[in-house]
Amino acid sequence: MKNAATKQDVPAPKHQSFFEDVWDVVRQVPPGRVTTFGAIAKYLGTKMSARMVGWALNAVHYVQPPVPAHRVVNRLGMLSGKAHFNPPSSMQEALEKEGLVIKDDIIQDFDKYFWDPSAELSL
Template sequence: MNTSFYEQVYEIARLIPKGRVTSYGAIAKSLGAAKSSRMVGHAMRYAGTAHPRVPAHRVVNSSGLLTGKFHFKPPELMEELLKEEGVEVKNDRVLNFKKVFWNPMEEIII
């Protein structure tokens, strides 16, 4: 199966449980492309057009910052969606980041 990198990213992102977040880098590492976190970010930019839906709001940077918020309309939507799932956010940063962090390398059984 020759699945595009973006689609592989979307498959991982769809597995992130509600109320949890992961990082661009963690997704990249789980795909065996540890130095491709920027490409994961680019994929998330276009996630709104993917089907089935991709919960792109659950993907943040490695320190819990909502760096992708400007790709949401309006930008505040990313934070609102996280808060609806019980993720605490303050000043565009996920609080208790380590507690709510979902590591695909530990959670996905291949």
């Protein structure tokens, strides 16, 4: 055999964790737009794991590059993750700086600002 590749010559495939996959999706949400825990889970092929998406976002405090977790809300447009921000009001403040209007912890005109990764990204 001529120049047969050995196992050590072949680079190992890069495997990311579910958390890293979530972070990669969230980094692509444009400023002034929001997505949901469930939309991210569906895009990643794990439709029933919206709660795990929340866990991934709760772990972003020191992740680099930064993850704009403030752009992820629940399916009704509610700031359900705000308790994980310090201070909790900073989630709303960040969204308002991007032009969204929030009333009683709910994004007004949510459908207008919803960003669906399944429609915007390809796997």
